[in-house]
Amino acid sequence: EAEVAQSPRYKITEKSQAVAFWCDPISGHATLYWYRQILGQGPELLVQFQDESVVDDSQLPKDRFSAERLKGVDSTLKIQPAELGDSAMYLCASSLVADPYNEQFFGPGTRLTVL
């Protein structure tokens, strides 16, 4: 069964360091989402891609976060420099573009701890 892949699963870093997360969506899914989920809260959308284009990054802290999906397939989310408050689960999801109300398929997430 097709799955969304994410790596690494766990990342521990010190504040002010740079970190990067990778996501490979389900083949054929043109829409890709990055979410941040702080412990005890629901996921919050950081950025949404349609193919290689950003369609929503209104909640992305652009002074330190960047996201790209150069070929419209896999995607990288980067944080530089990391801050203590960035400790969270980072979830990637994908969905078919044909219907925006389609379910989103989530990857296993990357749990980031900033020391």
Place this chain on the structure above:
Amino acid sequence: AQKITQTQPGMFVQEKEAVTLDCTYDTSDPSYGLFWYKQPSSGEMIFLIYQGSYDQQNATEGRYSLNFQKARKSANLVISASQLGDSAMYFCAMISGGGFKTIFGAGTRLFVKA
């Protein structure tokens, strides 16, 4: 403003009993979709059920059903015949027309007792 509210931080249910998890929403868009996801302790989000704003009937998927009350802006999840494996966090989410941005509620943690 678009908003999802889940007022139950935690719920307990006896195995084999039914349980209702509450969700209310707020949007001014006439077109929207409501979702429920399950998040086990392992962290992945699992899609459970979907209800469109124009759907005339309540959605059902196996043991899951969605009690959709449009006038009250509620979309409660009903789990019938609870199983121990149902113990998890449950999130209500909405996509509304316009920006098609997904917003999630704060979640409800369900504990199923043997």
